[in-house]
Amino acid sequence: MLLIGNGRLITRDEKNTFFDNGAVLIDGKVIQKVGTTQELRKEYPDAEYIDAKGGVIMPALINTHEHIYSAMARGLSINGYNPDGFLDILDGMWWTIDRHLTLEQVRQSAMATYIDCIKNGVTTVFDHHASYGSVKDSLFTIQDAARELGVRTCLCYEVSDRDGTQKMREGVQENAAFIKAALAEEDDMSAGMMGLHASFTLSDDTLEYCAANKPSEAGYHIHVAEGIEDLYDSLKKYGKRIIDRLMDLNILGPKTITAHCIYVNEHEMDVLKHTDTMVVHNPESNMGNACGCPPTMEIFRHGILTGLGTDGYTHDMLESYKVANVLHKHHLCNPNAAWAEVPEMLFRNNARIANRYFRKPLGVLKAGAAADVIVAAYNPLTPMNGDNCNGHILFGMSGHDVTTTVCNGKVLMKDRVLTVVDEEKAMADCRAQAEKLWHSING
Numbered sequence: 295m296l297l298i299g300n301g302r303l304i305t306r307d308e309k310n311t312f313f314d315n316g317a318v319l320i321d322g323k324v325i326q327k328v329g330t331t332q333e334l335r336k337e338y339p340d341a342e343y344i345d346a347k348g349g350v351i352m353p354a355l356i357n358t359h360e361h362i363y364s365a366m367a368r369g370l371s372i373n374g375y376n377p378d379g380f381l382d383i384l385d386g387m388w389w390t391i392d393r394h395l396t397l398e399q400v401r402q403s404a405m406a407t408y409i410d411c412i413k414n415g416v417t418t419v420f421d422h423h424a425s426y427g428s429v430k431d432s433l434f435t436i437q438d439a440a441r442e443l444g445v446r447t448c449l450c451y452e453v454s455d456r457d458g459t460q461k462m463r464e465g466v467q468e469n470a471a472f473i474k475a476a477l478a479e480e481d482d483m484s485a486g487m488m489g490l491h492a493s494f495t496l497s498d499d500t501l502e503y504c505a506a507n508k509p510s511e512a513g514y515h516i517h518v519a520e521g522i523e524d525l526y527d528s529l530k531k532y533g534k535r536i537i538d539r540l541m542d543l544n545i546l547g548p549k550t551i552t553a554h555c556i557y558v559n560e561h562e563m564d565v566l567k568h569t570d571t572m573v574v575h576n577p578e579s580n581m582g583n584a585c586g587c588p589p590t591m592e593i594f595r596h597g598i599l600t601g602l603g604t605d606g607y608t609h610d611m612l613e614s615y616k617v618a619n620v621l622h623k624h625h626l627c628n629p630n631a632a633w634a635e636v637p638e639m640l641f642r643n644n645a646r647i648a649n650r651y652f653r654k655p656l657g658v659l660k661a662g663a664a665a666d667v668i669v670a671a672y673n674p675l676t677p678m679n680g681d682n683c684n685g686h687i688l689f690g691m692s693g694h695d696v697t698t699t700v701c702n703g704k705v706l707m708k709d710r711v712l713t714v715v716d717e718e719k720a721m722a723d724c725r726a727q728a729e730k731l732w733h734s735i736n737g
Contacts, residue, residue, distance in 0.1 A: 299331035301346025312680030354666035359603025365403035380521035404439035414693030415668035417701035424452035450489030490516035494527035513549025519557035537562035579605035610693030665703035
């Protein structure tokens with residue numbers, strides 16, 4: 295047994311229970327009990343003990359929209375790249391990278407991303423992958439990295455018509471094979487979805503091919519109206535808005551994630567709500583790509599299950615929390631916007647989204663939940679309790695404050711030292727592959 299104690303403990307349970315000096319007891323892969331440090335140390339004197347040293351003990355974080363394949367873009371300069379709009383960014387940067395990736399570079403991108411996630415307290419990752427230079431076995435390669443590092447992950451491959459029919463079909467088959475393999479496993483650490491790029495790079499024939507090859511247990515993971523061009527394309531080609539097109543093709547539903555949803559209207563929100571489709575907001579990416587600010591507060595108020603992701607822009611979910619908070623206040627000129635909605639998205643809705651694919655309760659410290667726990671070195675200068683802990687996290691903490699990360703009962707990082715991999719060697723391997731990728735892109 296593992297006991298983590300001597301910290302301000304945020305449970306995120308139904309009553310929002312908070313302990314000034316709390317502890318969480320882990321038995322195998324699940325949480326057995328939470329309570330005061332004094333009580334649990336007395337009751338379980340032989341348990342391995344991790345001292346939070348007065349910091350914050352809380353459920354590990356979840357990212358519901360990531361892009362592992364973008365890891366090696368950091369610092370990259372592509373010859374001739376000078377984007378004039380979102381489509382130029384896609385083709386000039388991201389599609390250029392994914393067309394050159396080898397399987398080894400996919401693996402190292404996954405290692406680097408998951409390591410950064412662990413260091414920022416993120417233990418469950420929904421990734422949307424693309425590597426048109428190496429399609430077959432790419433999801434299984436990412437899964438191998440996730441297994442080595444001990445993180446929970448839901449994967450999909452980004453199907454698109456942009457590189458032709460053969461590559462499209464390879465992507466569909468990679469999704470189908472991985473979904474089936476993940477469904478056959480019993481460890482509740484891997485899941486699969488049918489990944490789709492976006493409406494404007496997917497024909498009706500392609501979407502029908504995806505449906506014909508998708509196991510019924512899985513949904514779709516697709517970018518929706520991230521750029522205005524996506525909407526214009528759907529209106530011009532199909533005479534309907536994107537959500538209506540996806541509805542007509544039976545893509546929406548409780549297992550489907552629609553990422554971004556910047557250019558959706560109230561009618562489309564009604565359809566998303568009616569179909570119980572999930573939406574994931576990615577604030578930094580939307581701002582960085584100059585795509586616009588989505589109507590996230592309105593989407594949330596429609597009762598649509600809305601989560602928070604990073605789109606690969608960062609791996610620090612608390613950074614995404616901070617940016618979403620100020621983005622919507624600024625955009626709406628409303629100082630009351632986002633106070634309640636964004637933490638609900640991050641701390642509760644991301645868990646609800648994840649639990650549509652994983653069986654053990656996530657995002658909560660209570661008996662029977664998955665043993666995903668983090669400790670952050672944060673010593674509040676003002677009173678802290680269950681009612682104001684989100685304010686403390688928003689203004690006082692960042693992902694880099696995380697000192698200990700536990701996933702599925704396994705300690706992945708302790709006192710900022712990774713316990714599952716030689717970080718220095720892993721980063722050296724990633725740098726070597728990044729250099730090869732850069733040379734292959736720029737010649």
